[in-house]
Each structure stands twice: as C-alpha cells, then as structure tokens.
Amino acid sequence: MSHTDPQQLDAEALYASLLEQVKAGIAGANEPAIVGIHSGGAWIAERLAKDLNLTARLGVLDVSFYRDDYAKKGLPAEVKPTHIGFDVNGATIVLVDDVLYTGRTTRAAINELFDYGRPARIMLASLVDRGERQLPVAADFVAAHTRCAAGQALRLQQTGDGKFSLTLEQNHA
Amino acid sequence: MLNPQLNKHGELQHLLTTEGLPKAIINQILDTASSFVSVSDREVKKVPLMRGKSVFNLFFENSTRTRTTFEIAAKRLSADVINLNIAASSASKGESLLDTIDNLSAMHADMFVVRHSQSGAPYLIAKHLQDTKQNHVHVVNAGDGRHAHPTQGLLDMYTIRHYKKDFTNLRVAIVGDILHSRVARSDIHALTTLGVPEIRAIGPHTLLPGGLEQLGVRTFTNMDEGLKDVDVIIMLRLQNERMSGALLPSAGEYFRAYGLTPERLALAKPDAIVMHPGPMNRGVEIDSAVADGPQAVILSQVTFGIAVRMAVMSILAGTQA
Numbered sequence: 001m002s003h004t005d006p007q008q009l010d011a012e013a014l015y016a017s018l019l020e021q022v023k024a025g026i027a028g029a030n031e032p033a034i035v036g037i038h039s040g041g042a043w044i045a046e047r048l049a050k051d052l053n054l055t056a057r058l059g060v061l062d063v064s065f066y067r068d069d070y071a072k073k074g075l076p077a078e079v080k081p082t083h084i085g086f087d088v089n090g091a092t093i094v095l096v097d098d099v100l101y102t103g104r105t106t107r108a109a110i111n112e113l114f115d116y117g118r119p120a121r122i123m124l125a126s127l128v129d130r131g132e133r134q135l136p137v138a139a140d141f142v143a144a145h146t147r148c149a150a151g152q153a154l155r156l157q158q159t160g161d162g163k164f165s166l167t168l169e170q171n172h173a
Numbered sequence: 174m175l176n177p178q179l180n181k182h183g184e185l186q187h188l189l190t191t192e193g194l195p196k197a198i199i200n201q202i203l204d205t206a207s208s209f210v211s212v213s214d215r216e217v218k219k220v221p222l223m224r225g226k227s228v229f230n231l232f233f234e235n236s237t238r239t240r241t242t243f244e245i246a247a248k249r250l251s252a253d254v255i256n257l258n259i260a261a262s263s264a265s266k267g268e269s270l271l272d273t274i275d276n277l278s279a280m281h282a283d284m285f286v287v288r289h290s291q292s293g294a295p296y297l298i299a300k301h302l303q304d305t306k307q308n309h310v311h312v313v314n315a316g317d318g319r320h321a322h323p324t325q326g327l328l329d330m331y332t333i334r335h336y337k338k339d340f341t342n343l344r345v346a347i348v349g350d351i352l353h354s355r356v357a358r359s360d361i362h363a364l365t366t367l368g369v370p371e372i373r374a375i376g377p378h379t380l381l382p383g384g385l386e387q388l389g390v391r392t393f394t395n396m397d398e399g400l401k402d403v404d405v406i407i408m409l410r411l412q413n414e415r416m417s418g419a420l421l422p423s424a425g426e427y428f429r430a431y432g433l434t435p436e437r438l439a440l441a442k443p444d445a446i447v448m449h450p451g452p453m454n455r456g457v458e459i460d461s462a463v464a465d466g467p468q469a470v471i472l473s474q475v476t477f478g479i480a481v482r483m484a485v486m487s488i489l490a491g492t493q494a
Contacts, residue, residue, distance in 0.1 A: 062208060065220035065487075074184075074491025075222075077201055081208045088216075115217035 006130075006146045006154060011164035014127050014143035015044065019051055021141040022094055022125055026052075029092040030120055033057035037109050038080050040098030040156035044127060047162065048096065057091075059084040066108035088117035094141075098156040100126035103137030128154060128166065177299060180308075184492045187299045187312040188485050190321035191363040199366060203331050205484035206477070212249060213479065222487050223252035226283040230256045231273075232315070233289040238451060239315050239325075242475070243286045246482035252284075252490075270294065271301050278302075284311045284490060292318030308494030313485060319355055324485055325450050326359025328478040330367060332470055333405055335477065336446050340367040346399055346441075348375040349409035349431060349458050352382045352420075356450045357409060361388055375399035376431060379420040396431050400440040408433055408449040408459050424457045434460045438468065446470045 026032045034054050036045025042060045049058040062080040067073075095109055106124060113119060125141040130148050148154060153169045176193055180186040185198055212220055228247040232240050240256065247254045259273065268276075274285070287295045295314035302310050316322040330340075337343060345364055351357045351374050364372050365388070374385050375393045385392050393399030400406065411427065421427055433447065447459075447469045455461050463469060 065208070065212075065222050070222055070491055074493065075205060075488050079205050079208045081211055083211065111221070115215055115219070117216050 001145050004144045004146050006148050006152070006166075006168045009128060009144060009146065009154075009166045011127065011156065011166045014166075015047065015164055017143040018044070018125060018127055018141055019048060021143070022048060023052060025123060025141055026092060026094060031057075031091045033059065033086050033088075033091045033093050034096060035059040035061055035084065035093050035109075035113065036096040037098075037105060038062040040127075041096045043156065043158045043164070044098060044125075045094075045096040048094070048125075057086045059086065061109050061112055063105055063108035063112055066112045068104055068108065082112065084113075084116050088113060088119050091117075091119045092121045092123070093119045094123050094125050096125045098127050099154045100124070100129045100137075100139050100142070101132060103133045103135035106137045107135055127156065127164075130154060177296060177303075180492060180494065185488055186308070186492055186494075187295070187314075188323050188489065189295050189299060189312065189314045191323045191326045191359045191366070192321070194323070194363070194366065196366050199327065199330065199363060202327055202481065202484045202488065203334060205488060206327075206331055206480040209249075209480035209483040209487075210477065212483070213476070219249050219251050221251045223247065223250040223283075223490050226250075226252045226490055227281060228252045228254050228284045228286060228486065229277050229282045230254060230286045230315075231259055231277075231288070232257070233259045233270075233287070233291075233294070234316070235260065236288055236316065239288065242478050243313075243315060243324075243482055246479050246486060247284075247286075249479070250483055250487055250490075252486070270297065274298050274301060275305070278307055278310060282310055284313065284486065286313045286315050287317070288315040289317050292320035294318075311489040311492070313482075313489065316355055319353055320358065322355040322359050322450075324478070324482050325356050326363045327485070328474055328481040329356075329360050329407065329448060329450070330363050331477045331481050332448060332474050333446075335473070336470060337404060340364070340369050343369050343405060344371040344373065344403040345369055345405040345407065346373040346375055346403040347407045347409065348396065348399070348433065350380045350412050351376050351385070351409065352380045353412045354409050357407075360407060361385075361390060365389060373399050373403065377421070377427075396437060397440055400437055403441045404445055406433065406438070406441060406445055406447050408447065408453075410450065410452060411454055411457050424454075428457055432456070432458055432460060433463050435462050435466070438463055438466075444468075448474055451475070 034045045034049045036042035049055045064079040123140040126139045129142045129145050153171050178187050299312045372390045374390050449471045
C-alpha cells in the first residue's frame, strides 16, 4: 500500500475516488443509507447522499455520548445533535468519517447506531486512513493512505461552495 | 469571591443556583440538552455516559415529580440510581445531614441530587465534600427552601429558547406566589444572565418579596396591567404548604384577581407562551381552558426537563476535581 505525503492530499480528488468506490460498493445493497460523523464526516456524507441520490436516507452522528475518553476529558463544550431520520433496522449503512485513525470514533459510532436499531450491515468509508489503529477496525472504502506524526491532526475543511480541503495541523492538546 | 459551583478551571463542579452562573455555562447546558432530547425518541432510550456511576437522590422534602425526572435522567445516562426517602429514614433517627453524606460517600456515591426544605443545604454538602477532599463527588440542587431550584430554572430557559429563539427581545412575566418560590428566583437570575430586557413579577403585595426592584424586576399587583404585551407567562403554584398566616383571603378570591383566564391571556402578545412548573392547581392560579389551550407549553417543559437534567448530570460527572 502506498502512502501519500500528508501535505500532498488533494481532498477534492480523494472525494471523487471515494464516491466511485461507495457507488460500486452499495450497488444492489438492501436499503442503503449514508451516516456521517460530525463534523468532517457529516460534510462528506451530505455530498455523497446528494451524488448518490440518497438525501432521504442521510443521517448525522455526534459520538460525544459514546466516547471512551469521557471519564478523562468530560463532555466537549459543543455537542451537536445526532439525527437519524430513517429506519436503521435492516438498512445497509455507509458510515462516513473524514480521517480514520485509532478506530475509537468508529467504535463509538457503531455503538450509537445500534441504539437506533439493528442494521443489516455497516460499511466504513473514509477519505484518508492515517493508520495507527488501536482497535480492530478496517474501512471498506478509503481514498488515500498516509502517515502523520502523533502530535499532528489532519483537518478537513469545507469552503462556502462545498469544496473540500485537508490541512495538517499541530495539536495543542 | 470564588463561585462555589465552579472548580479552579471555571468548570461546573456542582449545580447549586442559577445566580452567578456564567452565561457560557448556561448555554453549554442548553446546547447539550438539545442533543439529549432526541435520545428519548430512540429505540434504546439510553446513552452509556454514566455507566458505573452511582447517583443518590436525597429528598429531605417530598417531591415525586422532580425526583422521578432526576431518576429518569440518570437512568437514561446509564447511571445507577438510589432513591433515599430521607424524611422517613436516618434523619428522623437523629443523624445529622453531613453524617448522612459521609455514610453515602463511603458507599462510593458519585453524585448527590438534593432536595431540602432548608435554604443552603446543598451548598453545605458541597462545601463539606470540598473540605473533606471528596472533589470527585458532585452535588445537584433539586430545590432548597425558598432559595433556588436551578434545574427548573434551566428547563424554563430551554423551553423559552425553544419557542422564542432569542432572549434579548423578550418581556417575561412571572405570576403568583413569588415570595415562597425558589423557581421564580432561579428564573429571574437565569433570565437576567441571558439578557432578557424586561422581567415582570405579578402578584398580591403579600406574595411579592422585597428586593425585586434591585434585581431589575418590575412589579405589578394588577394582573391585567402586568400581562400587557408579554411574550412569556410563567405561572407559579400557590404554595399552600409554605403559607403560614393570613397572606391570602381565599383560593376563589385569588383566582378572581390572579388566575390566568383566556380573557387575561388575550392581553399578552398573541403568540405568548404559558408555562407552569407544576403541579398545577386548576381553578386557583390557572383556568383549565388556558392550561389545556394551544399556548400552554407545560407538558413540553416536563419533556425538556429530562434532557436538561441529563445535560447537567453528564457535564458535572465529566468535570475533573
């Protein structure tokens, strides 16, 4: 697997690649739906839903109530509402995150989805996989692999016209 | 002066009163609560935030409704809830309040939800926990004497924000037994912090406490005048159990002067909402036609109250000592 330099990630090109993968991956799937994780994953999910004609089956998750670091860090100051407007039971859900890293967010998101019902299948889509997993989590659709230093964060941004960009930031935490 | 509700980082350590509660924290509670509202509509009405935490409901004064809503809120956060009807147990055997607290702390309590007829009891408990280096234990005031009922105040703010969106252009009237009402005090402080420009208190002279003007509240003894053009009407229950001496002639006479009827409601803005902390006395402070009418949001208050209490408990339980 080849790794892209984190400074060279072209978010728009990655989105196009991810869209093609998801499109092929859910062809023929039963009751497909798209669920994005706040905030970057939600932006991507919104675009995927539009491009795949699934806007009626779009959901957003804020995993704050399911995180495993609550005892250490408490609740974040800003928790966004989770909204799942379709029946999760029996659905094929494409769970979307912007950057796949430790896998802990994915674990929290899967737990939250199950509190809405029993999906037939959950697939994971991510723009970038930066490795360093701490849980047995693997993506079904990934547009690029990269590596970053532990103190760095890849942040997805969206401009007013909906276009994506990825920037490498130093974590101050 | 150090705010006894906040830790050294300015985070919420206990919830004792809305007085002096920073606007940012009030907004954080209301924002978090809006995320909890939808949890109650799901197949699994629970989130795992407080798994393994023990919440002790200490009700030194009876209140089935408030105790139940705290219990539901804690259970929807996956906490273990222990209800102690103190009035019928240790206190009646002569144990002091702080001895009761120390005993329950030794049972590894993580949070105390305290209702007490004496103003200041929750503060006393919070201070004792601090003095005995038990900063990991949190206190929520569920109503103390005439002093404060902060979660009711916050759920009232949530309800007002839900229906009116913006606080800074509102006229809010609080009607009835302001003198004995900890709800009125908690509402007035929170409304002021959130920037409500005009707060009115309406009631007979005998039920309007001194010092309201110093809080920036306009007082009215004539209800028709007080209700003119208001956006929000908060009705209070006539607290018979706190009424000693002849503050009022009779329930019937009270209704004639201060009962909220459809005719009086028409004096407020056409889109005014009617709130009541419950339990309601129909025909004493509120007419059934109003209580069941389209402008009443009284049952929404109950639903929002659970989400607000979930927000308060989950923010507190996540605050480090």
